[in-house]
């Protein structure tokens with residue numbers, strides 16, 4: 534049988550090389566053509582990299598504005614007549630996060646034409662003044678690029694202002710697919726693949742860790758998905774600054790790119806998570822399954838295909854919701870723990886940088 538032969542080939546020829554961190558494009562295609570082998574191989578690498586614990590973080594999103602000068606064709610979030618939150622409003626949302634024992638606020642927003650680095654720093658400083666222990670995970674490489682352009686500063690100087698003002702880590706969003714052919718079509722005004730990588734490497738070299746993401750399932754080819762994940766691996770080999778890799782499926786509602794398209798979630802999503810685990814092993818330890826994008830059941834399935842993290846509680850999630858996500862805006866810690874235990878795995882609350890957060894018994898109850 535072909536599958537058995539392929540399995541033998543992987544076990545004998547490729548498995549060792551992949552486990553040593555050298556998955557090639559050919560290996561990736563061979564595994565994609567054999568999903569059952571891919572899934573079980575990814576699951577074994579997950580166990581080696583991260584064991585049986587499945588982590589989640591108590592956090593909240595604060596999207597401080599939905600106005601934006603960007604023109605991304607997949608965007609369902611920006612509005613012509615939108616809002617800009619005041620500092621008191623941002624602080625009120627941070628207070629609500631602190632009340633539910635959040636360890637992180639995740640802050641991102643649209644690109645306001647006149648905002649420079651000091652406007653971004655102002656948000657950070659006000660939060661840190663009142664909540665010195667709150668981890669601020671904020672500002673995508675696109676926002677850092679925008680702040681740097683509007684401030685006539687290089688990335689290094691921009692990032693050093695942000696860090697001094699309290700930036701703890703950055704979301705590696707705005708990556709979409711790190712291939713300019715794709716970017717020119719879906720987000721022509723966004724920073725280029727090289728610019729994204731430069732901002733990220735500068736952040737890592739400045740002591741600011743980031744996540745890494747991929748937005749897949751639109752116009753990209755399989756080869757381009759693989760190339761994207763391999764670029765992440767190359768950066769991680771040099772800097773070690775990625776905390777996790779987060780596959781983000783394209784959401785087709787309420788945006789130009791998705792017009793007339795519908796998507797069904799399933800095996801392609803699981804293959805992407807498994808492929809990420811295999812290509813990024815052993816350099817990136819954590820692969821996240823986003824419950825907001827995948828839905829709870831598919832996120833659970835991804836835990837058997839290479840993922841070891843379920844992301845955040847995400848009180849008031851707006852960006853995916855505007856693009857058609859129906860998974861909800863908040864998932865309580867007891868729900869995470871229930872989903873994880875159903876998969877015979879061990880739940881563990883973490884902080885943004887994957888430090889263990891100890892919680893009392895309340896996390897197991899609906900009032901947690």
Ligand code: SF4
Nearest residue numbers: 601603604605608643
């Ligand atoms: S995705 Fe972000 S940068 Fe692009 S248009 Fe939407 S809000 Fe603006």
